[in-house]
Amino acid sequence: MLKTYPIMTTPTFEVVTMTPQWASQLLGQTTQKNRKFKKRHIDRLTHTIKTGGWLLTAQGIALDSSDNILDGQHRLAAVVKAEKPIQIMLGRNLDPSIFNVVDTGSTRTAGDALEILGSVKGKTIAAALKNYQFYYQYPKIRWSGSQTPYHSEVTKLYEIHKDYVEPMIDEIARRRKSFRCFSESVALTFSLLARDRHWSKVPILSFMDAICFGANLDSEDVCLSFRNQLGSGYFKRRGTNPAQYMLNSFIKCFNSHVQKTPTIKFVAPYPNTEMYAIVDAKKIHPILEVIPNVPSF
Numbered sequence: 001m002l003k004t005y006p007i008m009t010t011p012t013f014e015v016v017t018m019t020p021q022w023a024s025q026l027l028g029q030t031t032q033k034n035r036k037f038k039k040r041h042i043d044r045l046t047h048t049i050k051t052g053g054w055l056l057t058a059q060g061i062a063l064d065s066s067d068n069i070l071d072g073q074h075r076l077a078a079v080v081k082a083e084k085p086i087q088i089m090l091g092r093n094l095d096p097s098i099f100n101v102v103d104t105g106s107t108r109t110a111g112d113a114l115e116i117l118g119s120v121k122g123k124t125i126a127a128a129l130k131n132y133q134f135y136y137q138y139p140k141i142r143w144s145g146s147q148t149p150y151h152s153e154v155t156k157l158y159e160i161h162k163d164y165v166e167p168m169i170d171e172i173a174r175r176r177k178s179f180r181c182f183s184e185s186v187a188l189t190f191s192l193l194a195r196d197r198h199w200s201k202v203p204i205l206s207f208m209d210a211i212c213f214g215a216n217l218d219s220e221d222v223c224l225s226f227r228n229q230l231g232s233g234y235f236k237r238r239g240t241n242p243a244q245y246m247l248n249s250f251i252k253c254f255n256s257h258v259q260k261t262p263t264i265k266f267v268a269p270y271p272n273t274e275m276y277a278i279v280d281a282k283k284i285h286p287i288l289e290v291i292p293n294v295p296s297f
Contacts, residue, residue: 011093015056019085023076026061030069037077040146045078048150049086055152060089064096110154117155119162121169127185128165129157131243132192139275143244161192171205179212181230182250186243190250198281199258207254222256222263229266245269251276258284 048054061072069076072088079086110130111123119125133153134143158165165188172187187208194204209215210223217224226249248269256263258279269276 011091011095013089013091015087016090017085018061018076018079018088018090020080020083023079026063026067026069027073027076027080029067030073031066038074041074042077042081044146044148044150045074046081048153049078049082049084051153053150053153053156054086056087056089058089060091062091062094065093067092068096070094070096110149110151113151113155114158117158119158119166121173121184124185125158125165125169125188126154127183127243128169128188128192129154129161131185131189131247133157134244135189135193135247135275142272143241164195165192168201171201172208175205175208175212179214179227179230182211182246183243186246186250189243189247190254193251194254194278197278199278200281203258203281207257210257211253220262220264222253222261222266225263225266226253229268241271244275245271248273248275251278255279 061075062070064070075088109123110126114122114126116122130149131143133149134147138147168191169184169188172184172191176182176184176187191201191204195201207223210217210221211227211230214224214227217227245268252269253266255261255276255278256266258281
């Protein structure tokens with residue numbers, strides 16, 4: 001007796017415009033039991049769609065022959081919540097067994113994405129750009145992994161700022177060889193924020209020199225005390241988000257440094273302090289040429 005096999009339909013793939021109405025219909029009619037919705041994941045996707053950061057990739061929506069959702073429920077929910085259509089890859093007639101294997105592979109990081117684009121220090125720059133976006137979007141709350149921007153947002157920031165961050169990370173890394181008590185990514189984030197406030201590379205790197213080398217510093221220069229504290233284990237352990245805490249400390253120290261505020265002992269910000277604003281270079285040197293406005297996002 002010949003063994004028979006079920007007739008399998010041929011999968012099809014196409015790029016479609018997924019509207020909120022269509023997404024809602026697919027979510028409402030599916031009988032496939034999916035994972036529970038993760039609100040934070042949906043919120044991140046919704047933000048990406050609303051702000052124009054959504055990019056078409058090979059990852060999209062997977063349906064079986066009955067239009068049950070096998071993969072992509074969070075993307076569909078985000079389209080509904082954003083109330084905005086997106087271009088997305090749609091696979092139909094897929095084998096229901098793929099439900100057990102999607103999203104189980106190795107995850108590509110934002111740093112990997114930047115290195116694919118040619119960055120030698122992609123992971124460090126990606127971390128800096130994430131902090132940069134956190135600073136502007138969440139200045140009053142503690143940063144957490146649930147707020148992490150998507151790779152498309154990080155790569156977009158990289159394309160905007162790569163002519164600045166690539167040479168600057170080399171300058172920071174060279175100085176940090178003499179004083180490894182802070183992360184390169186935090187220092188790079190700080191430099192981006194300082195540039196946004198019209199500071200050129202010269203005073204930014206001069207500040208880094210004061211911290212990394214500590215040469216010829218006046219006893220009342222805030223950088224001297226800050227440098228000593230950076231070397232303490234207690235300072236590094238303060239705060240639940242070390243990068244956020246360190247960045248705020250850099251900003252506070254820089255403000256005192258450029259305003260020449262006499263400081264014997266640097267008082268670090270409390271871990272839950274709102275993010276400080278960097279003093280604008282135009283207020284310190286109103287008659288000197290400073291760098292023009294630059295795009296932040």
